[in-house]
Amino acid sequence: MTAHPFLRGVTPFGRAPAPAVPRIATATLSEAFDSRHPLDAAAAGFVLAALPPGRVLWAQDRLSRAEFGAPFLPGTGRALLRLDLTRPADVLAALEDGLRSRALAAVVGEIHGAPPALSFTASRRLALRAETAGLPCWLIRHAARPDASAARMRWRLSALPSAPDPDDPKAPGDPRWLAELFRARGQPPSTWVARHDRAADRLDLSAPPRDRELAAPARAAGRGLA
Amino acid sequence: MPLALAAPGPHGPVIHAANRAGEEVGARPGARVVDCRSICPELRVEDAQPAQEAARLARLTFWIRRWGPFSAVDGADGLILDTTGTAHLFGGEPALLTDIQAGFARAGLTCRLALAPTRGAAWALARFGPERAICTDPLPALAPLPVAALRLSPETLLLLHRLGLKTIGDLAAILRLPLMRRFARTAPADNPLIRLDQALGRAAEPLDAPEPPAEFAAEARLAEPVMDPSDWLPGLTEQLCAGMAAQDRGCRRLCLSVFRVDGERRDIRVALAAPARDPAHLLRLFQGRLDRLDPGYGFDLIQLAAEAVEPLAQAQPALDGSAPEALALSRLVDRLVARFGAAAISRPLPQDSHIPERSEIPGPPLDDSPAPPARPDRPLRLLTPPEEIQVLYAIPEGPPAQFIWRRQTLRVARHAGPERIAPEWWQDRPGTRLRDYFRIEDDSGRRLWIYREGLAQDGRGGAPRWFLHGIFA
Numbered sequence: 001m002t003a004h005p006f007l008r009g010v011t012p013f014g015r016a017p018a019p020a021v022p023r024i025a026t027a028t029l030s031e032a033f034d035s036r037h038p039l040d041a042a043a044a045g046f047v048l049a050a051l052p053p054g055r056v057l058w059a060q061d062r063l064s065r066a067e068f069g070a071p072f073l074p075g076t077g078r079a080l081l082r083l084d085l086t087r088p089a090d091v092l093a094a095l096e097d098g099l100r101s102r103a104l105a106a107v108v109g110e111i112h113g114a115p116p117a118l119s120f121t122a123s124r125r126l127a128l129r130a131e132t133a134g135l136p137c138w139l140i141r142h143a144a145r146p147d148a149s150a151a152r153m154r155w156r157l158s159a160l161p162s163a164p165d166p167d168d169p170k171a172p173g174d175p176r177w178l179a180e181l182f183r184a185r186g187q188p189p190s191t192w193v194a195r196h197d198r199a200a201d202r203l204d205l206s207a208p209p210r211d212r213e214l215a216a217p218a219r220a221a222g223r224g225l226a
Numbered sequence: 227m228p229l230a231l232a233a234p235g236p237h238g239p240v241i242h243a244a245n246r247a248g249e250e251v252g253a254r255p256g257a258r259v260v261d262c263r264s265i266c267p268e269l270r271v272e273d274a275q276p277a278q279e280a281a282r283l284a285r286l287t288f289w290i291r292r293w294g295p296f297s298a299v300d301g302a303d304g305l306i307l308d309t310t311g312t313a314h315l316f317g318g319e320p321a322l323l324t325d326i327q328a329g330f331a332r333a334g335l336t337c338r339l340a341l342a343p344t345r346g347a348a349w350a351l352a353r354f355g356p357e358r359a360i361c362t363d364p365l366p367a368l369a370p371l372p373v374a375a376l377r378l379s380p381e382t383l384l385l386l387h388r389l390g391l392k393t394i395g396d397l398a399a400i401l402r403l404p405l406m407r408r409f410a411r412t413a414p415a416d417n418p419l420i421r422l423d424q425a426l427g428r429a430a431e432p433l434d435a436p437e438p439p440a441e442f443a444a445e446a447r448l449a450e451p452v453m454d455p456s457d458w459l460p461g462l463t464e465q466l467c468a469g470m471a472a473q474d475r476g477c478r479r480l481c482l483s484v485f486r487v488d489g490e491r492r493d494i495r496v497a498l499a500a501p502a503r504d505p506a507h508l509l510r511l512f513q514g515r516l517d518r519l520d521p522g523y524g525f526d527l528i529q530l531a532a533e534a535v536e537p538l539a540q541a542q543p544a545l546d547g548s549a550p551e552a553l554a555l556s557r558l559v560d561r562l563v564a565r566f567g568a569a570a571i572s573r574p575l576p577q578d579s580h581i582p583e584r585s586e587i588p589g590p591p592l593d594d595s596p597a598p599p600a601r602p603d604r605p606l607r608l609l610t611p612p613e614e615i616q617v618l619y620a621i622p623e624g625p626p627a628q629f630i631w632r633r634q635t636l637r638v639a640r641h642a643g644p645e646r647i648a649p650e651w652w653q654d655r656p657g658t659r660l661r662d663y664f665r666i667e668d669d670s671g672r673r674l675w676i677y678r679e680g681l682a683q684d685g686r687g688g689a690p691r692w693f694l695h696g697i698f699a
Contacts, residue, residue: 039631039672041606045699048606055555069607069697073574073586077600081591083562084570097562103555159671161639171642172667175699196699198602 021205022153022187024050025106027134029127031151033141035158038067042157042177047108047138048076049196049203054105057098059083059091063112064142080108089117092126099129099137110140114147124150146182154183163195174198179205228266231274232259242274246336276302288438293326296435304352306345308433323358342367345433346425350375350394364426369395376421382409386418397422440531442469442477451487451524456516460509462530467503476501476538480508484519485527492520496564499592500556501536507557511564559591580647582608582695603645603665605675605696612693615676622682625664629676631694636674640667644678659686665698673698 024030034043048071058071058080071080081104083094091109098107107130111118123139127150130137139151146154158178165173179194181187192205230253233242241262244253251266259271280302287297287305293316296308309322316322323339330337340351340359347364354375361367368375371394373386389408391397397405397418409417423429444465446458459482470476478501482494496511541553562571572588576598579585617629625641643664659680667673675696680686 037672039636039674039694039697041673041697041699045606048699057558069609071574072582072605072608072696073576073597074582074601075604075606075608075696075698077597079573079575079593079595079597082572082574082588083566084572085566090566093565094562097558097565101554101558103558159673161669161671162667162673165642168642170640172640172665172673172698175673176671198600 020187021192022181022184024153024203025052025136026153027130027136028152029123029130029137029139029150030153030155031139031141031146031149033144033146033154033156035156036143038143040159041068042159042175043140043142043155044068044071044110045175045196046155046157046177046179046194046203047140048078049194049201050136051078051108051138052105052136055081055103057081057083057094057104057107058110059085059094059098059108060110061088061091061112062086064110064140067112068110068142087117088112088115092117092122095126095137095139096129099126099133099135102133104135106136106138108138108140110142111144112142114141114144118149120148120150126150127152151183152185153181156180156182157194160193178208228253228269230259230262230269230271232271233274233276239271287436290326291438292329293322296433298433298435300345300349304349306348306433308435309341319360320358323360327358344425344427345431346377346421347427349377350425365398368425369393369398373397373418376418376425377415378418378421379416382412382416382418394422394425398426440481440533441535442466442475443529443531444469445527445529448526448528451526453521453524454516455482455484455519455525455528458528459512459516459530460505462528463505463509466530466532467505467508470503470532470535470538471540474537474539475532475535476503477532478534478536479532480511481531481533482512483529483531484521484525485529486522486525488522490522492525494519495533497560497568498556499559499563500553501538502553502557502560503538507560511560514565556592562591579650581650582647583610584650584653603642605673606699607697609695609697612677612695615692615694617676617678617692626666626676626692629692636668636672638666639669641665647677657686659684659690663695 032043032047034040056078060070060083062085065084070084071082073079085091085094088111091111095107095109098104126137146156157180160176160178162172162176163174165171175196177194178191180191182189191208193208195204195206197204228245228248228251230244230248231242232239235258237258239259241253241255241257241259243255248269251262251269253262253266253269262269263271283299283305287299290297290305290307294307294309294312298306300306313319313322316325319341323341326339327337338352338357340348340355340361342348342351342361342364344364347361347368350368350371351359351361354371355367359367373391373394374383375394378386386397391400402419405419409419414420420429424431444462446462478498480496484492486492494512494515496515498511502508559571571591573591573593574586575589575593575595577585577587613631615629615631617626619626625643626638628635628637641664644662647661647663649658649660661677661679663675663677665673665675674694675698676692676694678690678692680690682690
């Protein structure tokens with residue numbers, strides 16, 4: 001007998017128990033991969049919703065800014081300390097500088113692709129610095145495959161059809177994302193549906209609907225509205 | 227009490243300068259001391275000290291900058307001050323001159339002042355014109371003055387006297403061509419025509435104002451030329467910070483200058499967000515900047531100067547010995563600015579505009595004003611510039627049903643809108659089209675912000691174009 005007799009998500013007696021929700025705002029290095037589509041801002045939205053209150057340093061390299069856009073103040077509602085940089089190596093250096101300072105509540109870096117500067121050693125440096133400083137450090141990885149990294153939590157995020165708008169059935173409502181924690185220290189990998197309640201500024205993680213018969217008509221109905 | 231200063235001349239000492247009582251008894255500059263003594267036996271004569279005079283004049287150069295931004299020493303006995311745009315601060319030009327004269331009088335000095343549009347005219351009027359002369363048009367003001375007011379050498383003046391040209395008006399009235407031929411060989415600084423043009427404003431005569439010397443500086447003189455200043459930098463920084471700490475000062479800019487053996491100078495400047503004098507912090511700002519220093523064949527003098535010095539009181543360190551909390555942000559901004567430049571770092575500020583590009587501007591990074599609450603109808607990320615898309619819609623002027631972005635077809639599952647944003651006529655060019663914004667969601671859940679520019683028959687161009695402008699979370 002092995003320790004895990006069943007495949008993930010498949011149990012002999014109906015639904016699998018919902019995995020425990022991890023503490024997202026942990027003072028460590030976390031990575032958020034997007035779905036590699038430029039029009040999918042799920043990773044940035046998830047990170048922004050998970051950030052603690054306070055001053056946040058947000059560093060972007062040039063390709064991320066050109067392809068995926070820059071944070072927009074009226075939409076984010078947070079005055080981020082923005083750094084518009086050129087190279088991914090600059091972003092990593094800025095994150096290290098930010099983690100050394102006591103003026104910040106968190107640091108976020110956006111990196112496009114898999115540059116050589118972001119090696120395993122570089123990610124380990126960041127992780128150690130973040131844990132020493134006691135600050136959450138997020139790396140948003142655009143258009144990248146997960147490679148070797150020392151990040152303690154690695155998320156993959158993609159957009160899901162939004163929650164229904166209470167006032168207008170045709171309008172998009174609160175954002176929902178499929179959040180897959182595919183590697184974490186001391187935690188089994190699992191998947192959640194994340195919903196950002198914008199009115200309360202709260203991030204809810206719930207187990208995704210497992211039942212295919214139930215999940216399929218919802219998707220069909222979403223298509224039927226077009 | 228008649229007093230005169232004597233300087234050595236070819237035939238015994240001559241008068242260099244005299245006070246007013248001395249001038250009244252006949253001690254004119256250039257007269258021989260023995261002659262003056264015989265005229266007035268009680269005349270006190272002391273040795274002139276030209277080096278001290280020059281040093282005092284150089285100090286006054288920076289002192290008179292309280293009345294204007296640029297000043298320089300002009301000859302052995304003059305100062306020139308550029309008062310462009312500053313006269314109104316003192317209540318007009320006559321009041322400015324009175325104020326300057328009162329300032330000199332308080333310092334125990336007498337001066338003759340003139341205000342003119344050109345340097346040459348001011349020089350002439352201060353020495354040969356009326357007291358506190360103010361001139362707006364140089365030619366009528368200068369015409370009655372002697373040609374000596376043109377800053378010419380005695381030989382040229384003698385020549386002009388022999389030609390019968392006594393006043394500047396005479397010189398300006400005659401034909402230029404013969405004069406040009408006559409003075410073709412003379413040096414430009416001694417050419418009456420060039421000097422006349424400068425005085426009348428026909429030729430430029432820029433003012434080369436020196437920088438005031440740094441109040442706090444540390445230097446290292448090396449026996450041998452070296453290529454890398456990093457070994458000396460910690461010591462220099464310590465020395466500079468100790469100097470500033472003794473007077474409760476901090477600096478906002480640092481300038482590291484290396485003086486190369488081939489006669490060149492190279493500077494590296496770093497700027498600080500708040501005044502500081504912490505040696506470790508100042509030293510860290512030079513990290514990575516020294517690589518870009520071009521040492522040539524080496525340098526033998528390194529100077530570290532503090533610029534923009536401001537008062538900075540002693541701060542109580544925290545119990546663990548670290549710097550106070552409030553300083554942490556300015557230190558971080560300093561490091562990031564020194565590394566990536568001041569343009570890279572900003573803190574967005576809201577602006578009163580509905581046009582999305584204008585609704586935020588990059589503000590100073592130390593700004594601490596709270597952000598406005600997030601609007602659910604504004605995207606998380608904005609694309610600059612907006613990307614054009616091809617849209618298919620079921621009904622004209624209606625919501626889009628499907629669009630093509632970078633050759634990918636996206637089907638619209640839900641939409642909200644339109645939200646019409648009209649152009650700002652007080653800022654936009656005429657003919658700018660209005661925008662109708664739609665919040666849409668495609669069938670895989672990507673939420674986007676697109677707009678149609680213009681209407682079908684609005685007379686401001688052809689068919690309306692569509693753009694993708696933002697991405698929602």
